Amino acid sequence: MGSWVQRGCLGVFALLWSVVYIPAVAAQADPHDGAVVTGPAVELKVANRSIMTFRATWLGEAPEARVQRARTVINEMLAGTEELKVHLDTIQNTYLVLLGGRRAFIVTPQDTDPDVSVAETAVQAAKRLEQVVEESQQARSVRFLLIAGGFSLVATLLYLGLLRLAAYVHRKLLSWLPKKIRRHHDVLKVGETPLLDTSNLYPLIRRLLALLYWSVVALLTYEWLTFVLQRFPYTRPWGESLDHYLLNLVSYLLDAIVSAIPGLAIALMIFFIARGISAFSKRVLDRLARPGTISWLNDETLQPTTRLTSLAIWLFALAMAYPYLPGAGTEAFKGLSVLIGLMISLGASSVVGQAAAGLILTYTRTLRPGEFVRIGEHEGTVTELGMFTTSIRTGLGEVLTIPNSMITGAVTKNYSRVVQGAGYVVDTVVTIGYDTPWRQVEAMLLEAARRTAGILEKPRPQVFQTALSDFYPEYRLVAQAVPSEPRPRAELLSLLHANIQDVFNEYGVQIMSPHYLGDPEQEKRVPQDQWYAAPAQAPEHTRGEP
Numbered sequence: 001m002g003s004w005v006q007r008g009c010l011g012v013f014a015l016l017w018s019v020v021y022i023p024a025v026a027a028q029a030d031p032h033d034g035a036v037v038t039g040p041a042v043e044l045k046v047a048n049r050s051i052m053t054f055r056a057t058w059l060g061e062a063p064e065a066r067v068q069r070a071r072t073v074i075n076e077m078l079a080g081t082e083e084l085k086v087h088l089d090t091i092q093n094t095y096l097v098l099l100g101g102r103r104a105f106i107v108t109p110q111d112t113d114p115d116v117s118v119a120e121t122a123v124q125a126a127k128r129l130e131q132v133v134e135e136s137q138q139a140r141s142v143r144f145l146l147i148a149g150g151f152s153l154v155a156t157l158l159y160l161g162l163l164r165l166a167a168y169v170h171r172k173l174l175s176w177l178p179k180k181i182r183r184h185h186d187v188l189k190v191g192e193t194p195l196l197d198t199s200n201l202y203p204l205i206r207r208l209l210a211l212l213y214w215s216v217v218a219l220l221t222y223e224w225l226t227f228v229l230q231r232f233p234y235t236r237p238w239g240e241s242l243d244h245y246l247l248n249l250v251s252y253l254l255d256a257i258v259s260a261i262p263g264l265a266i267a268l269m270i271f272f273i274a275r276g277i278s279a280f281s282k283r284v285l286d287r288l289a290r291p292g293t294i295s296w297l298n299d300e301t302l303q304p305t306t307r308l309t310s311l312a313i314w315l316f317a318l319a320m321a322y323p324y325l326p327g328a329g330t331e332a333f334k335g336l337s338v339l340i341g342l343m344i345s346l347g348a349s350s351v352v353g354q355a356a357a358g359l360i361l362t363y364t365r366t367l368r369p370g371e372f373v374r375i376g377e378h379e380g381t382v383t384e385l386g387m388f389t390t391s392i393r394t395g396l397g398e399v400l401t402i403p404n405s406m407i408t409g410a411v412t413k414n415y416s417r418v419v420q421g422a423g424y425v426v427d428t429v430v431t432i433g434y435d436t437p438w439r440q441v442e443a444m445l446l447e448a449a450r451r452t453a454g455i456l457e458k459p460r461p462q463v464f465q466t467a468l469s470d471f472y473p474e475y476r477l478v479a480q481a482v483p484s485e486p487r488p489r490a491e492l493l494s495l496l497h498a499n500i501q502d503v504f505n506e507y508g509v510q511i512m513s514p515h516y517l518g519d520p521e522q523e524k525r526v527p528q529d530q531w532y533a534a535p536a537q538a539p540e541h542t543r544g545e546p
Contacts, residue, residue, distance in 0.1 A: 042067045044105070046074050046132050047139075049237045052125040056110030070105035074129070077102060078136045086130045088122055095122035097129060104129060135233035148231035159224040163217060170213045177205055222246065256326070263324035270324075274317030278310045285309065304362050304387070354388040357404035361385065367407070371416035372424040372489065375407055381489070396490060424489070426455065426481045428496060431472040431513040437526045438465065438473065443536040444507060445477045448499040454492045455479045472513045507534060 041055040042063040054063035061069070077084055077099050086104075089096040095107040095118060107122040138144045222242065229239030289302040327333050361367055367390065372381050378400050380392035389401050415425040432441050442463040449461040461479035468474075477500075481492055504511045532538040 044070055046071060046129075047078075047136060048234050049128065049132055049135070051128045051132065052105075052107070052111070052121065054105075054111055056108050058106060058108055066105065073102055073104050074099060074132070077104075078133065084133050086126050086133065088126055093118065095119065097122060097126050099129065099133070135236065139233040145232070152228045152231050155224055155227050159220060162220050166213060166216050166220070170209060173209055174206060177209075178202060260326040263326060267321040267324045270317050270321040274313050278313045281309050281313065282306050304359070354404050357408045358385075358387040358390075360408055361390070361404055366412060367414070368416075371414055373415065374413035375402060376410045378402065394490070424481055425478060426489070426492060426496070427476055427478045428493065428500070429466070429474060429476050430500065430511060431469070431474050432509065432511065433472050433514045435526060436509055437531050437533050437536065438475075439531055439536040440507070440509065440533040441475055443534075444503045444509065445475060445500065447535055448496065448503045449477060449479050451499045451503070452492065452496045454481050455496070456482060471515050503535075 040063070041053050043053045044051045044067045054066045057063065058066060082100065084100045087098050089098060093109055097104045097107065105125075107118055107125060109118045112118050112121040226239045226242040226246075229235040229242065231239075285302060285306050322328055362385065367373060367382050367385055369382050369385055373379070373392065375392070378392065378394075380394040380398075380400060382390065383393050383399070384391040386404075389403055390407060392400050392402065394400065430441075430445070445463050446461055449455050450457070455461065456479070459480055461477060464476045464478065466474045466476045477496075481489065501511065
């Protein structure tokens with residue numbers, strides 16, 4: 001009888017509500033639902049469990065007031081001893097969630113997500129409220145709490161046992177691995193050379209085992225904590241959230257891997273196509289570099305041309321494959337791209353200048369490896385012509401690395417380019433007074449060149465009078481040397497200078513250059529009868545003349 005009276009009161013209340021209150025509120029708000037979204041959303045949580053989120057102001061009550069009223073009603077009902085049931089009732093397009101005989105809260109269309117109906121939201125909220133009622137009853141049951149504590153104790157003992165087992169297995173593996181490695185370290189060999197260095201292999205395996213051990217410890221701890229929290233009503237939402245988080249994380253990783261497979265396949269296909277095109281272009285350039293095909297493409301320019309072509313192909317392939325790479329559309333990837341671009345734009349001016357200078361040197365053939373050159377004050381044999389720098393080796397045990405931009409901005413003297421055949425030009429300068437016959441000086445310089453091992457007889461060495469200064473003429477001996485390493489060239493110059501001194505001493509000619517502060521007592525000139533002083537020889541038609 002009481003239940004019928006209760007239902008009749010609720011019906012009368014609902015009728016009065018629909019007739020009086022709803023039209024009044026609808027006149028001020030939405031004519032269809034009587035609710036207005038006016039403030040921030042507020043979540044209703046009871047006994048540490050989320051039931052639903054209120055977003056709308058209903059009948060003048062803001063979301064915060066609605067949450068406070070619903071929490072008060074639910075806590076009062078849970079504090080009682082009667083058996084509580086949750087059911088739904090509808091008023092137009094709103095739903096009443098009833099707990100026992102009292103209204104817990106109302107669900108309006110403005111409280112729902114855009115893609116969820118009000119009925120579905122109300123049903124879900126009712127299920128969560130039923131779960132709160134059940135957990136409240138469990139929390140007051142001593143038998144249930146003792147059973148939960150027993151399960152937690154068993155889980156804790158099992159957890160500690162698994163931790164000890166993991167530590168035992170870890171220690172056993174660490175003691176077993178060195179013996180196994182020492183026993184089989186000679187297996188992987190190529191001839192007498194081992195492929196793996198055991199001194200570096202063991203620390204790597206030890207770190208991997210440590211990583212695996214701590215990963216197992218973390219997983220066991222996570223699962224133990226999740227299980228224990230789910231045994232008790234108040235902490236059960238935390239355990240469920242941990243469990244759901246792990247499952248969502250694994251699901252997210254698997255979904256990301258599966259979704260990334262098509263993009264990776266397309267990117268790999270693009271890279272394989274680029275690799276094939278790069279190999280094909282290399283063969284084409286090798287064929288075009290043959291003599292008589294393209295004048296500027298030869299053995300010297302083939303390698304940089306091949307590298308530039310391959311670089312252009314791979315850069316184009318990277319630009320094409322970039323959208324298909326995993327994470328290419330993320331903010332982190334975009335930020336990294338901006339950072340790299342900024343670094344290149346700020347620091348690439350000198351790099352681009354050096355690279356351009358390297359290309360100029362390569363394609364203009366200013367320098368070639370093996371040539372003996374003089375760049376500014378530096379002299380030596382070119383050992384490497386790179387994209388950014390050029391290395392030359394002097395004959396004094398020095399290796400000079402010169403930026404290519406410095407080479408293009410300085411005068412380069414090449415001693416190897418004008419020689420006949422292989423080799424390089426070697427020259428030296430002496431200054432002798434005017435009172436020494438120039439024919440005698442030339443003959444002595446040629447004799448010194450003839451005595452020097454490494455200087456070719458053909459083409460013959462030559463002596464040039466390059467200047468007639470105030471106190472002495474300047475003689476330059478120019479000869480061609482055989483191809484050799486940089487250090488023997490320095491030794492060759494040293495030997496040539498030694499032979500020049502020996503020859504001048506043999507014929508009594510002073511090699512020191514004169515300087516005058518006043519007129520000399522005797523004129524510094526050569527009489528005609530001394531024009532062909534030894535070792536100079538007069539021409540055949542002048543011999544015997546006075």
